[in-house]
Amino acid sequence: MCLGVPGKIIAIDNADLGTAWVEISGVRRSVSLACLLDETTEPESLIGQWTLVHVGFAMSVIDADEAQRTLQLLNEMKALEQEMDGHEIRG
Template identity: 50%
Template sequence: MCLGIPGQITAITDADRLTGMADVSGVRREVSLAPVADGPLDDLIGQWALIHVGFAMAIIDEKEAARTLDALRDLGEAQEALDAMAEGQKALEGSQ
């Protein structure tokens, strides 16, 4: 099953590589913005996107993001994905 979790794009990290930082329920993660980059990258800052395996797959509005996060929390699936992302972040921080 594929799971896209809403995250808010907070910064552009490498314009040449089309990457940015996304905040997914408090977990910050670098993601590829290539699938949603159809204009100036700075226009994406503050936007909500569905994040799947490190890619911003689609831009969504804030209300849809909130509804989706609520539904995922209710199902319990988001917590598993967020735990895995947090573990990945810890591993990255430990390797630096």
């Protein structure tokens, strides 16, 4: 299963290489913008945009509402996992 995690593009890391700094739940990492850039898109135009990040690549631009909904669901899944870790499952 592949999972794209929402992150906000906060700065351009290297415009020549097409990389940017993205913040994901308070953690900043450098990611490739290769999937978002074409001959008409300047890297700087993506600053402030939300994107789905998968294995170091910004895969697509998403709107802020979708990003927040996805982050909320991921937090709920994490909470459920922590709750389940505290209970023994019997089969």
